Amino acid sequence: MSLRHAILGFLSLKPLSGYDLRKAMDASVQHFWPADQAQIYRTLARLVADGLVDVQDVDGDTRQRKLHIATAEGLAELDDWLRTIHPAEDSREPFLIKMFFGGRIGAADVRALLLARRGEAEAMRTTFQGIATSIPAGGDLNTTLRRATLLSGLRHVEAEILWIDETLEAVE
């Protein structure tokens, strides 16, 4: 249920419409929290119902957007969540299921799967590197942490590429 808190996080920065929220998330946290448009609106509605977010219709504007503002309770809830130490959630890796039963399809086909994945990982590495170098190290805490979320993605694709090469060699 982290979308709730991701949304509260964005609203803690400034009031946003559902539409803006979607764009903001796509532009920043998409690689570790891809958000579905329908889900954003539904979660927003839920947050409003729970009193963690206020809505304000914008009439003076050109568009009929609904500005969402985090309430004091919303911010308190966000900070509580941020400070809580949650155990790591388990991840699902369909690709590893394929590897686990790869014996059925033989080494050649397994190599093809690994190479395809390697290509994807390389592309992601390039993307992450490009964005990461655009954020200089040594900024304030916010910048440092936002940079860190990117580096996390980068470190994991790097590890993935290394693992693929290692596995490719083992399958040889």
Next chain:
Amino acid sequence: MSLRHAILGFLSLKPLSGYDLRKAMDASVQHFWPADQAQIYRTLARLVADGLVDVQDVDGDTRQRKLHIATAEGLAELDDWLRTIHPAEDSREPFLIKMFFGGRIGAADVRALLLARRGEAEAMRTTFQGIATSIPAGGDLNTTLRRATLLSGLRHVEAEILWIDETLEAVE
């Protein structure tokens, strides 16, 4: 929808009851595909309805278990899936959302989150290392690939630990 294929994979090795399946999955693929008991039984029922798995009641046995056997179509479906190159799925990392908005709670609390996560990652590294060393390298394709799924987990926790240390330093 990979549980379907994970199940087909296990049934391709030998017929199993839902109960056995759960134990087999917990003992081998749990770290990349944790399976819920209810979900296993429901998916099994679905596979039977789809003609990919046959059921056989075991009467002679002490227990009233239902042996599940992959049909020819089931195995064909499994192999098709194994050979298909699927694009990597996006992962959700609640922890990174916390990092992204960590500026709200300050460096000290962020460090606490990172250290807690580091502890978990270290524990997982130890577990993975223990199991990985029990599987010697250089076996047949099946063994190599099963070892590879473990090494994948190991490489990723290693990367995670490195990233945590890097981030801890940046937050200093």
Next chain:
DNA sequence: TGCTTATATAGGACTTGTCATATATGACCT
């Protein structure tokens, strides 16, 4: 003027997975 695109919100149907609970029996122990 008409076409397309971006803005903006929302509901329906569905899938996957989780959590709790129900049920029943055989095995083992005291």
Next chain:
DNA sequence: AGGTCATATATGACAAGTCCTATATAAGCA
């Protein structure tokens, strides 16, 4: 004989997310 544990299967209620579709308006362009 009674209690507990492992075996074995299954359902109900729910949460979270995906995909598709509907709706409406403003902006920009040809």
